[in-house]
Amino acid sequence: MAAASIYDLIKSRTVLFDGAMGTELMKRGLPQGVCPEEWNLSRPEALKEIHRSYYEAGADAVSTNSFGANRIKLASHGLEDRCHELNLAAARLAGEVRPAGKFVIGDIGPTGKFLKPQGEYTEAAFEEAFAAQAEGLAAGPVDFFLIETMFDLREALCAVRGIRSVSALPVFVSMTFDRTRRGFFTLMGDSVARCVEALETLGVPVIGANCTLAGSDLADCIGAMREMTSKPLIAQPNAGKPELTGGDEVVYSQSVEDFVKDVPKLIDSGANIVGGCCGTNPEYIRKAAAALKRL
Numbered sequence: 377m378a379a380a381s382i383y384d385l386i387k388s389r390t391v392l393f394d395g396a397m398g399t400e401l402m403k404r405g406l407p408q409g410v411c412p413e414e415w416n417l418s419r420p421e422a423l424k425e426i427h428r429s430y431y432e433a434g435a436d437a438v439s440t441n442s443f444g445a446n447r448i449k450l451a452s453h454g455l456e457d458r459c460h461e462l463n464l465a466a467a468r469l470a471g472e473v474r475p476a477g478k479f480v481i482g483d484i485g486p487t488g489k490f491l492k493p494q495g496e497y498t499e500a501a502f503e504e505a506f507a508a509q510a511e512g513l514a515a516g517p518v519d520f521f522l523i524e525t526m527f528d529l530r531e532a533l534c535a536v537r538g539i540r541s542v543s544a545l546p547v548f549v550s551m552t553f554d555r556t557r558r559g560f561f562t563l564m565g566d567s568v569a570r571c572v573e574a575l576e577t578l579g580v581p582v583i584g585a586n587c588t589l590a591g592s593d594l595a596d597c598i599g600a601m602r603e604m605t606s607k608p609l610i611a612q613p614n615a616g617k618p619e620l621t622g623g624d625e626v627v628y629s630q631s632v633e634d635f636v637k638d639v640p641k642l643i644d645s646g647a648n649i650v651g652g653c654c655g656t657n658p659e660y661i662r663k664a665a666a667a668l669k670r671l
Contacts, residue, residue: 382479382520382546385436386582386608386648390668393407393481393612393651394430394645395439395661401426401441403657411453413445416465420642422465428473433658434665435651437479439522440466442513444446446505448487448497460512467516480520483526483544484509484535491534499534505609506538520546524612525587525653526603529571536578539594548582549575550610553597555589560597568597572604584610589637590617590630611647613638616654628655636663 382639385391401412416423423441430438445463447456455462463482480612487505491603508519521539526532532549534566539547551571553560560568575583583605585597594613601609635656642650650668652660 382437390578390643390671391436391648392434392661392665393544393610393649394433394435394666395652395658397483398443399438399655399657400429405571405613411450412443413441413450413453413462413466414455416441416462416469417458420465420469423469424473427470429658430661431473431475431478433662434446434480435661437481437519438470438474438525439481439483440470440513440516440518440562442466442483442509443524444488445512446484446487446509447605448489448502448505452488461506461511463512464515465623467513468516470518471516479519480516481514482510482513482521484513484521484523484539486527486531491528492532499530502531502534503538503541503594506535507542511542514543514545516607518545518551520548522548522550522610523551524550526550529562529564529566529574532571533574533578536575536580548610549580549583550584550586550612551587552587553585555572555593555597560585560600568600569604572601576605576607582608582610582649584612584647584649586610586612588649589613590614591635591642595647597643598642598647599645608648609646610640610649610651612643612651612653614653615640615660618633618654630655632657632660632663635660636667639664639667643671 523535591613615628
């Protein structure tokens with residue numbers, strides 16, 4: 377499938393991405409502390425089942441199981457030397473179950489580390505780590521990249537530059553914001569305005585926000601972004617707030633019905649692409665797809 381056709385789809389209607397990966401892996405028995413991306417090699421059928429379920433739920437595009445598959449993060453599991461192999465497998469597994477007319481997203485999350493002076497890493501080191509990850513995903517292949525859940529604008533820009541150094545595929549960026557009395561800011565203090573300006577300057581074609589916020593708050597965040605840009609916007613909210621059960625299991629406060637009620641607000645606020653983040657599953661995406669059809 378031609379990667380450029382994702383732009384045609386965005387122009388024609390609201391696009392639906394998938395929901396959480398981690399939630400589905402844990403349902404299938406992923407133990408705490410185990411590298412999720414290692415399952416691309418040891419449990420490939422589980423991954424294909426997850427991808428297939430999101431496609432069948434109505435997602436136009438699903439994300440590879442590669443959120444933490446950069447060398448820096450993989451090093452905490454002793455898997456940094458298998459970066460290419462893990463990302464290649466991630467892309468191939470999603471591609472093997474992709475229906476005609478659908479897309480595979482090369483999913484790229486943060487390193488979990490900090491740039492100098494807060495941390496020990498240089499921008500060059502981050503760029504190299506993201507480039508190596510992108511090479512594996514592009515070889516899969518994927519249709520485009522989504523840099524997501526970024527809480528540091530500098531790291532997001534490193535990811536864009538790193539990916540572009542090895543691939544000509546489109547690169548989308550989704551930041552994660554907290555709501556404060558002064559507005560929406562990332563963990564590192566980056567405002568919506570600063571993020572939009574920097575990403576536009578770098579020529580990122582599609583931007584947005586995901587994680588941390590539930591639908592209503594994220595809709596307000598998207599509204600703030602829409603005031604500053606005409607670019608297509610991504611909105612992937614959490615299913616409410618995370619809560620610990622008596623058995624130390626994390627559950628999310630929003631039911632499927634409550635989550636879907638926020639979909640029209642996301643679109644009214646300016647979102648061109650919607651999906652789910654933490655706590656969502658194929659049922660959330662199925663109901664979101666039905667809501668989009670009604671709209």
